[in-house]
Amino acid sequence: MIEFRGVHKAFDQPGGDRAYALRGIDLRIEEGEFVTVLGSNGSGKSTLLNVLAGSANPDQGHVLIDAQDVSRRPEHRRALYIGRVFQNPFQGTSPSLSVAENLRLASLRGCPRGFRTAVTQGERARFGELLAHFELGLENRLDALVESLSGGQRQALTLLMATLRRPKILLLDEHTAALDPRAADRILHLTELVVREQSLTVLMVTHELADALRIGNRTVMIHRGRIVLDARGDERSALSVDALRERFERLYREELDSRDRVG
Amino acid sequence: MTALMIGAMAQGLAYSLLAWGALLTFRLLRFADITVDGSFTTGAAVAGVWVLSGRDPVVAILLAMLAGMVAGTLTGLLHTKLAINDLLAGILSMTALYSVNLHIMGRSNLALIGTTTVASRLQTVLPWLNVDLAPLCLFAGVALLVFVFLAWFLRTDLGMAIRATGDNPRMATANGISVDAMKIVGLALSNGLVGACGGLMAQHQGFADVTMGIGTLVAAVAALILGESLFGKRSLGWTLFGVGLGAVVFRLIVALALSRGLDPIDLKLATALFVVLALMVPTLKRRFARRRPVPVGVDA
Ligand SMILES: Nc1ncnc2c1ncn2[C@@H]1O[C@H](COP(=O)(O)OP(=O)(O)O)[C@@H](O)[C@H]1O
Ligand SMILES: [Mg+2]
Numbered sequence: 151m152i153e154f155r156g157v158h159k160a161f162d163q164p165g166g167d168r169a170y171a172l173r174g175i176d177l178r179i180e181e182g183e184f185v186t187v188l189g190s191n192g193s194g195k196s197t198l199l200n201v202l203a204g205s206a207n208p209d210q211g212h213v214l215i216d217a218q219d220v221s222r223r224p225e226h227r228r229a230l231y232i233g234r235v236f237q238n239p240f241q242g243t244s245p246s247l248s249v250a251e252n253l254r255l256a257s258l259r260g261c262p263r264g265f266r267t268a269v270t271q272g273e274r275a276r277f278g279e280l281l282a283h284f285e286l287g288l289e290n291r292l293d294a295l296v297e298s299l300s301g302g303q304r305q306a307l308t309l310l311m312a313t314l315r316r317p318k319i320l321l322l323d324e325h326t327a328a329l330d331p332r333a334a335d336r337i338l339h340l341t342e343l344v345v346r347e348q349s350l351t352v353l354m355v356t357h358e359l360a361d362a363l364r365i366g367n368r369t370v371m372i373h374r375g376r377i378v379l380d381a382r383g384d385e386r387s388a389l390s391v392d393a394l395r396e397r398f399e400r401l402y403r404e405e406l407d408s409r410d411r412v413g
Numbered sequence: 414m415t416a417l418m419i420g421a422m423a424q425g426l427a428y429s430l431l432a433w434g435a436l437l438t439f440r441l442l443r444f445a446d447i448t449v450d451g452s453f454t455t456g457a458a459v460a461g462v463w464v465l466s467g468r469d470p471v472v473a474i475l476l477a478m479l480a481g482m483v484a485g486t487l488t489g490l491l492h493t494k495l496a497i498n499d500l501l502a503g504i505l506s507m508t509a510l511y512s513v514n515l516h517i518m519g520r521s522n523l524a525l526i527g528t529t530t531v532a533s534r535l536q537t538v539l540p541w542l543n544v545d546l547a548p549l550c551l552f553a554g555v556a557l558l559v560f561v562f563l564a565w566f567l568r569t570d571l572g573m574a575i576r577a578t579g580d581n582p583r584m585a586t587a588n589g590i591s592v593d594a595m596k597i598v599g600l601a602l603s604n605g606l607v608g609a610c611g612g613l614m615a616q617h618q619g620f621a622d623v624t625m626g627i628g629t630l631v632a633a634v635a636a637l638i639l640g641e642s643l644f645g646k647r648s649l650g651w652t653l654f655g656v657g658l659g660a661v662v663f664r665l666i667v668a669l670a671l672s673r674g675l676d677p678i679d680l681k682l683a684t685a686l687f688v689v690l691a692l693m694v695p696t697l698k699r700r701f702a703r704r705r706p707v708p709v710g711v712d713a
Contacts, residue, residue, distance in 0.1 A: 229589030260589035
């Protein structure tokens with residue numbers, strides 16, 4: 151179980167302004183929940199994921215994983231619990247390491263690393279099977295450097311790496327946004343596959359309203375650092391893409407109005 | 414082969430330790446570590462003082478390595494714990510080491526002529542080795558040892574974590590690797606090699622001097638760049654081998670240039686120019702590539 155308790159986070163902007171990225175987030179994610187996260191640019195979605203992973207520390211409030219307060223734990227010491235796929239396909243893998251080496255590295259996520267010679271024969275066989283399961287055509291290219299892979303292949307490899315050792319939560323931050331439509335579909339399909347097979351708990355940021363409603367079992371909308379919609383069960387089933395779009399536009403209009411009043 | 418070339422090859426084999434040190438920091442960790450300009454001398458000073466007191470020359474090299482590792486760790490701590498950027502952290506260590514080195518030596522240079530060295534020790538074991546061949550065999554042995562060690566180490570889980578740290582720190586962190594710890598380990602290892610090389614060179618040349626480390630990083634990077642161009646990016650093993658060989662080629666070129674009349678005063682200038690030219694190649698390539706029309710419909 152994952153919990154955000156009264157989380158606030160602000161950043162100093164280059165111009166000297168402060169960006170209030172999260173303004174009092176309370177969110178409890180149960181085991182096995184697949185939460186899709188919506189919100190316009192700059193609404194705080196990535197910061198929400200970063201605060202949980204430890205790439206950013208909350209100014210106020212706490213983040214809990216299985217009832218343990220991890221708010222002050224450095225990022226690399228939370229990695230045991232967290233699998234991540236970033237938006238940029240270049241961010242999830244080590245380009246000058248081979249496919250097998252990347253997988254080996256990920257298979258030790260959050261574990262101490264010693265002097266064992268990294269990739270064993272047995273492991274190569276296992277990695278080959280996993281890659282074949284993903285149908286990337288990489289099962290015979292274990293020794294290829296990752297820098298020779300396409301963006302879609304890298305993103306699929308990152309997904310495989312993030313789930314190689316079952317995480318307590320899988321964080322996906324617009325992980326299909328930088329891919330061409332076909333590769334994006336493929337990654338989304340693989341995401342659903344691996345989440346189902348391992349019954350993972352997921353927090354997935356997406357810009358596609360239809361995906362947000364179709365995939366997963368709970369949808370959260372963030373606006374200016376606050377949760378403005380949290381739908382699951384029947385309430386969520388009743389939501390339509392049009393209703394969501396309507397909601398986005400209303401929030402946008404309200405924001406313009408409030409700015410006019412101030413100005 | 415002339416004694417000059419044999420000497421250059423011996424030096425080159427010893428310098429392969431510097432080139433591998435640069436590979437670890439400059440290439441794998443993407444950390445331009447100028448500490449080596451100080452830690453090379455530290456290794457020479459430690460080894461020099463040790464043999465002057467009549468103690469074991471092999472232990473002297475191990476101590477030189479240890480001293481280098483301490484220096485590297487210091488730079489690593491400055492960089493990671495105090496968030497000082499890589500260049501400045503190295504400059505601070507290098508500057509501090511200048512005083513430390515003077516303290517170790519007690520004066521600005523040590524004459525080591527007539528002391529027992531690892532090479533002279535080798536000669537007592539293998540009497541058929543002459544004065545020229547003993548260092549050559551010794552340095553070849555040391556280089557082989559370090560090559561085998563690095564080829565093994567960089568493929569262990571720890572070694573891979575270091576490579577991933579330089580390659581993609583964000584991904585390394587997400588996989589539970591402490592980027593800070595890996596940088597410290599890499600810097601310690603690199604400066605350990607440099608310190609050992611300093612110790613070997615002090616014994617080989619018969620002196621240690623407080624200024625002898627100046628230009629170490631640039632020379633090491635020159636050897637690194639030369640070595641990388643020898644075999645391309647075939648595999649880690651080939652890269653390691655190429656970089657070691659690069660140091661030998663570099664010393665041979667230097668010896669040739671000096672014998673053809675290059676003024677020793679200009680040696681560092683020429684080395685720096687070589688590195689500048691080598692670093693310009695990618696920039697020039699890019700500039701040249703941009704002039705060409707961009708192909709349509711090709712996805713990056
Ligand atoms: N590292 C950072 N430094 C400065 N400002 C940041 C940083 N990260 C996020 N922000 C700011 O916080 C706000 C929320 O950003 P983010 O969480 O990335 O939004 P989203 O992912 O929803 O587009 C934005 O105003 C953004 O500019
Ligand atoms: Mg974002």
